[in-house]
Amino acid sequence: QITLKESGPTLVKPTQTLTLTCTFSGFSFSTSGVAVGWIRQPPGKALEWLGLIYGDGDKRYSPSLKSRLTITKDTSKDQVVLTMANMDPVDTATYYCAHRGVINGDAFDIWGQGTMVTVSS
C-alpha cells in the first residue's frame, strides 16, 4: 500500500524559505518511471503543479515557479524535500505530495493528506 505524508511548518513569514518533507512508503524510488510530485491548492482555488523528482534524480519544475523551487530526495529515508524561497502571502495554500507511476498511466495516483501553510507576518 502506497502512502505519502507531508510535514513542515504551518506558518512562515514573508521572504522566508519554506521547507516541506514528503515521507513515503509502499514503493521503491528505484523503479523506472516512478516520481514524487508536489501540487498546491490555495484556499478555495484550483490545483497548481509545482514540480516533481524521479528516482534517478531527474527533476521538473513549473516554469512560473522554477526560480524559487528546489526538490531533492533522500532515498535512504524514503523522503522528498521541497524548498520554496522568498515566500509571499499568495503562497498560502495546502501543499500536497503525490506518487506518480506507470501503473496508472503516469498519473499522480496516490496523494498525501496535504499540509496547510500560511504565509503571514
Add this chain to the structure above:
Amino acid sequence: QSVLTQPPSASGTPGQRVTISCSGSTSNIGTNNVYWYQQLPGTAPKLLIYRNNQRPSGVPDRFSGSKSGTSASLAISGLRSEDEADYYCSAWDDSLSDWVFGGGTKLTVL
C-alpha cells in the same frame, strides 16, 4: 485563469447522468492524455480517470472519461449523494512544459 476550462458548477439528482467538460488546446488536451481527479470536501484529490478513459482499480464504472480534439469530458451515471465533490481535469502542456489543471467543477447532488 486556468489553462484548462471547466464549468464552475454542475448539478443533478440521484440516479441521473451528469457530464463535466474540460476545454483546452492543441498543446495540452489535443496532444496529451487527460486525467480527472475527485476532491471530496476537506480531503486530498483522488485519481478518477487516467489516459483519457481508463479507471484505476477501485473506481466504479459509473465514472467514465472521453476525449475529442481539444476537449475532454467526465461522465457520472447513476449519480449518488457521495459523488458531491469538486472535479478537476489535468494534462501536460507541451508549450508551457507544465502540468496544467482546470479550475475545477463543483458537483452538487440535489
